[in-house]
Amino acid sequence: MNEFKTGGVAVPVIEKDEAKVDHKIVGKPIPIVDGKEKVTGQAQFVNDIKLPGMLIAKILRSPYPHARVINIDTTLAENLPGVKAVITRDDTRGEKYIAMGPPLSDRYPLVMEKAKYIGDEIAAVAAVNESIAEEALRLIKVNYEVLPAVYEPEEAVKEDAPVIHEDRDSNIAMRIARSYGDPDSAFQAADYVFSDTYVTQVVSHAILEPKGTVAHYFNGKVTIWTSTQAPYFVRKEVAHILGMPEGDVRVKEIFSAGAFGARSKVCDDEAICALLSRKALRPVKLVLTREEEFKTTRVRHPYHIDIRTGVSREGRLLAREVKMVVDNGAYNYLGPAVLGYSTFVAASHYKVENIKIDASLVYTNKQAGTAFRGFGSPQVTFAIESQMDDIADQLGFDRLAFRLLNAHESGFVTPAGWKITSCGMKECLQKAYDGVKDLPLDSGSKVKKRGIGLASSIHISGVKLFKEGDYSGAIVRVAGDGTVTVFTGAADVGTGSKTTLVQVAAEALGVSVQKVSITTMDTDQTPQDIGSWASRIMFVGGNAVLRAAKLAREQIIKTAGAALNVDPEDLDIDQGVVFARSNRAKAMPIGDAVKLCNTRIGDWVMGSYHYDTPAEMINRQSGVANISPTYSYGAHGALVEVDEETGMVEVLRIVAAHDVGKAINPMIVEGQVLGALAQGIGYALTEQMLYKDGKLLNGNFLDYKILTTADMPQMEVSIVETMDEEGPFGAKGIGEPGLIPTAAAIANAIKDATGVRFKEIPILPEHIVEALSPEDI
Amino acid sequence: MLINFKLNGDAVRVDVAGHVTLLELLREEFELLGAKEGCGYGECGSCTVLVDGQAVNSCLMLAAGVNGKEVETIEGLGGPQGELDPLQQAFLQHGAVQCGFCTPGMIMSARALLKENPYPTEEEIRRAWRVTCAAVPAMPKLSRPLRPSAIFRGRKSK
Numbered sequence: 011m012n013e014f015k016t017g018g019v020a021v022p023v024i025e026k027d028e029a030k031v032d033h034k035i036v037g038k039p040i041p042i043v044d045g046k047e048k049v050t051g052q053a054q055f056v057n058d059i060k061l062p063g064m065l066i067a068k069i070l071r072s073p074y075p076h077a078r079v080i081n082i083d084t085t086l087a088e089n090l091p092g093v094k095a096v097i098t099r100d101d102t103r104g105e106k107y108i109a110m111g112p113p114l115s116d117r118y119p120l121v122m123e124k125a126k127y128i129g130d131e132i133a134a135v136a137a138v139n140e141s142i143a144e145e146a147l148r149l150i151k152v153n154y155e156v157l158p159a160v161y162e163p164e165e166a167v168k169e170d171a172p173v174i175h176e177d178r179d180s181n182i183a184m185r186i187a188r189s190y191g192d193p194d195s196a197f198q199a200a201d202y203v204f205s206d207t208y209v210t211q212v213v214s215h216a217i218l219e220p221k222g223t224v225a226h227y228f229n230g231k232v233t234i235w236t237s238t239q240a241p242y243f244v245r246k247e248v249a250h251i252l253g254m255p256e257g258d259v260r261v262k263e264i265f266s267a268g269a270f271g272a273r274s275k276v277c278d279d280e281a282i283c284a285l286l287s288r289k290a291l292r293p294v295k296l297v298l299t300r301e302e303e304f305k306t307t308r309v310r311h312p313y314h315i316d317i318r319t320g321v322s323r324e325g326r327l328l329a330r331e332v333k334m335v336v337d338n339g340a341y342n343y344l345g346p347a348v349l350g351y352s353t354f355v356a357a358s359h360y361k362v363e364n365i366k367i368d369a370s371l372v373y374t375n376k377q378a379g380t381a382f383r384g385f386g387s388p389q390v391t392f393a394i395e396s397q398m399d400d401i402a403d404q405l406g407f408d409r410l411a412f413r414l415l416n417a418h419e420s421g422f423v424t425p426a427g428w429k430i431t432s433c434g435m436k437e438c439l440q441k442a443y444d445g446v447k448d449l450p451l452d453s454g455s456k457v458k459k460r461g462i463g464l465a466s467s468i469h470i471s472g473v474k475l476f477k478e479g480d481y482s483g484a485i486v487r488v489a490g491d492g493t494v495t496v497f498t499g500a501a502d503v504g505t506g507s508k509t510t511l512v513q514v515a516a517e518a519l520g521v522s523v524q525k526v527s528i529t530t531m532d533t534d535q536t537p538q539d540i541g542s543w544a545s546r547i548m549f550v551g552g553n554a555v556l557r558a559a560k561l562a563r564e565q566i567i568k569t570a571g572a573a574l575n576v577d578p579e580d581l582d583i584d585q586g587v588v589f590a591r592s593n594r595a596k597a598m599p600i601g602d603a604v605k606l607c608n609t610r611i612g613d614w615v616m617g618s619y620h621y622d623t624p625a626e627m628i629n630r631q632s633g634v635a636n637i638s639p640t641y642s643y644g645a646h647g648a649l650v651e652v653d654e655e656t657g658m659v660e661v662l663r664i665v666a667a668h669d670v671g672k673a674i675n676p677m678i679v680e681g682q683v684l685g686a687l688a689q690g691i692g693y694a695l696t697e698q699m700l701y702k703d704g705k706l707l708n709g710n711f712l713d714y715k716i717l718t719t720a721d722m723p724q725m726e727v728s729i730v731e732t733m734d735e736e737g738p739f740g741a742k743g744i745g746e747p748g749l750i751p752t753a754a755a756i757a758n759a760i761k762d763a764t765g766v767r768f769k770e771i772p773i774l775p776e777h778i779v780e781a782l783s784p785e786d787i
Numbered sequence: 788m789l790i791n792f793k794l795n796g797d798a799v800r801v802d803v804a805g806h807v808t809l810l811e812l813l814r815e816e817f818e819l820l821g822a823k824e825g826c827g828y829g830e831c832g833s834c835t836v837l838v839d840g841q842a843v844n845s846c847l848m849l850a851a852g853v854n855g856k857e858v859e860t861i862e863g864l865g866g867p868q869g870e871l872d873p874l875q876q877a878f879l880q881h882g883a884v885q886c887g888f889c890t891p892g893m894i895m896s897a898r899a900l901l902k903e904n905p906y907p908t909e910e911e912i913r914r915a916w917r918v919t920c921a922a923v924p925a926m927p928k929l930s931r932p933l934r935p936s937a938i939f940r941g942r943k944s945k
């Protein structure tokens with residue numbers, strides 16, 4: 011009998027609802043506003059677009075991990091009937107993508123001199139149909155000079171290793187070495203010092219919708235539909251690659267699948283598709299195959315982490331030293347930012363004043379890493395939180411109490427300069443622990459051992475990574491018929507941000523959700539927003555929408571006050587009716603007030619706002635800056651059952667407590683955490699991309715093991731509300747945090763069950779069997 | 788070859804080449820775009836439709852194979868005025884929809900399960916979805932709309 015095997019999820023528990031009865035829409039679990047399109051199959055994704063005369067594109071990729079491209083002959087392909095355009099490096103301007111800016115930019119739209127991993131884009135074809143495009147690829151003759159390749163950072167940093175980017179001295183893409191406080195003295199003063207090594211694997215975002223773009227070049231301008239988290243970055247990069255003004259590139263609204271960071275900047279297909287369309291003068295569709303999606307899109311960076319921690323007799327963390335070697339793959343994408351963020355987390359998780367960091371990002375001839383839910387934090391958190399348990403166990407401390415003793419509080423400033431404002435860290439830890447502490451540890455079987463584990467996380471809500479700021483723009487328009495439209499540049503890639511932003515606008519204006527519609531990610535129509543990544547839309551986009559809505563509201567209230575002969579201070583709006591609180595008979599529909607406004611434009615009253623967070627720009631030198639306007643906390647408690655004979659681990663229950671400031675929509679918060687948990691469990695136990703000589707061996711859903719419903723444990727999301735002062739209605743971000751502590755919580759539970767510490771993920775059955783029966787080896 | 792079948796209740800007749808899959812036929816010939824291609828080789832389930840009431844991966848099935856059969860897609864669900872089917876409603880109400888890419892496949896798969904087994908246990912629901920859920924972040928929530936207590940309150944008996 012096992013009472014936890016039934017799976018499923020419990021309804022989210024909101025523990026601390028500040029009893030803000032004045033909120034009518036915020037805080038309610040309303041269904042997503044674009045749900046009807048989705049459940050009826052009407053939601054159009056990139057691959058559903060069909061334009062008159064549209065061509066189908068295919069990419070020719072390097073079969074070699076490292077090879078010089080001597081020449082490319084496209085004559086036969088161009089002559090194949092039905093082929094309308096073939097492009098190679100000769101069709102580009104020879105410019106790199108801007109990416110993170112020079113000197114970090116390192117990637118061209120099509121290979122210039124050298125292919126640097128298996129799958130690098132060499133040429134592309136647009137033809138009247140897919141089979142002709144495929145045949146054309148086979149007709150392109152490429153002359154390669156195959157070069158020696160390197161696949162592991164250890165080889166890549168050797169003196170005699172082939173240098174992958176020849177304009178650099180070595181394969182080290184970035185190195186960060188810095189100290190905070192005085193780690194050397196602190197280590198000397200410590201009563202105990204613990205040293206451990208942790209290793210994390212390469213994992214795939216495994217996005218269900220293959221990456222794709224439709225580009226239509228016409229009359230000097232190009233229109234793009236693409237699955238992206240960052241339409242404005244796509245616009246900027248495509249304009250740059252094509253040598254056009256940004257204003258001549260329009261990225262239009264389209265439904266996009268959850269992308270988890272993989273599409274948080276420009277990818278590879280957008281500019282290639284636009285180049286093809288410009289050459290063919292016809293619309294072009296380029297959609298990757300599942301195989302390409304696995305083999306050539308970005309991954310999560312694998313880390314090798316050495317962590318040393320100094321602890322006092324009382325259990326205070328005094329010093330931490332973290333050495334990280336990170337496999338960047340062939341290109342930077344966001345690697346340098348991921349590495350940098352890992353160092354900030356290493357200098358911020360728990361209270362540790364003295365920190366020493368030495369982190370390097372190393373190029374190899376493999377698929378490149380980029381942002382992936384948690385952005386370099388899951389790796390570091392796995393190391394920190396695994397070691398926390400071992401320290402507690404060895405020193406005889408209670409694992410929860412040890413964490414609480416070193417946990418953050420409001421007012422704390424981390425060595426990396428993170429200023430902690432709203433802080434639910436202790437509450438999350440307590441709730442996660444309480445959720446699993448009394449669960450039965452007796453499995454009823456001798457070979458099945460149960461254990462519980464705990465781990466916590468800290469994460470940003472937006473980040474100041476670019477000098478332009480961490481901003482969202484919003485326009486909120488109230489029409490004479492009382493309907494409201496929100497315009498925002500932020501793409502909703504399934505996170506529910508359209509819905510939460512509508513809730514914010516509806517609450518601020520006193521209208522029902524049904525009266526509000528939202529237009530997103532159209533670079534010609536919606537105000538700029540830097541993208542749906544860094545768990546930033548709820549906080550940054552939400553603040554922009556809230557402030558824009560308030561500006562519209564002010565105009566309406568002022569006008570209604572004059573029309574009703576009431577002090578505007580006395581007016582409120584509810585259900586679309588402006589009314590006097592002191593005399594409800596004095597009232598008028600919001601639309602009527604709009605029509606009277608002298609600030610109206612036609613039939614609209616508008617508020618617009620550019621919200622840039624009060625955070626500080628990342629300081630690459632000092633590593634000290636308050637890079638986010640606030641920080642979200644989370645903690646997970648896990649109960650696992652380990653079969654000591656087969657090595658199978660079953661996660662029976664996970665309780666995930668998250669400080670989200672204020673849950674604008676608890677159902678959406680829950681969905682974000684549950685999805686992240688699924689990925690986190692896969693990260694801990696099943697997912698791993700396997701390579702041989704730079705070639706991916708398991709690039710399909712059969713061999714690459716993501717979790718399915720049948721594998722899901724019972725999960726409970728516990729929402730902790732701390733009402734952030736700067737957040738819209740108190741909210742903070744929750745897109746990523748649900749993944750971050752999951753692997754550590756599971757590894758800790760496995761240790762609790764078996765007594766064995768696994769320092770490498772994924773923790774596979776064979777590792778467990780091997781560790782538990784050394785005499786049989 | 789010329790084939791005849793029922794598509795969402797309507798009798799249709801169409802000429803298909805031997806290599807055309809059911810997914811291609813639905814998307815290209817009939818412009819029914821709800822079924823998606825997530826993998827193209829039978830491992831993700833985003834292309835799920837019903838053939839004679841059974842859930843199939845339409846990316847694997849040849850179009851010719853539906854000759855004389857009944858095919859039902861997500862577009863066939865719901866009332867004549869665009870009312871949602873109780874199953875669609877349940878998915879929405881319980882927050883089981885996130886990005887929506889595989890939602891049509893999920894719903895059709897659920898429909899097949901309920902046709903065969905109107906009162907599934909949670910374990911049966913989870914097993915039925917084993918093949919269909921791949922990367923869906925919301926998948927644990929998906930069993931909720933199918934819990935009998937949740938769904939059958941609003942469900943017409945058939």
Ligand code: FES
Nearest residue numbers: 825827829832846
């Ligand atoms: S597209 Fe048919 S199963 Fe994936």
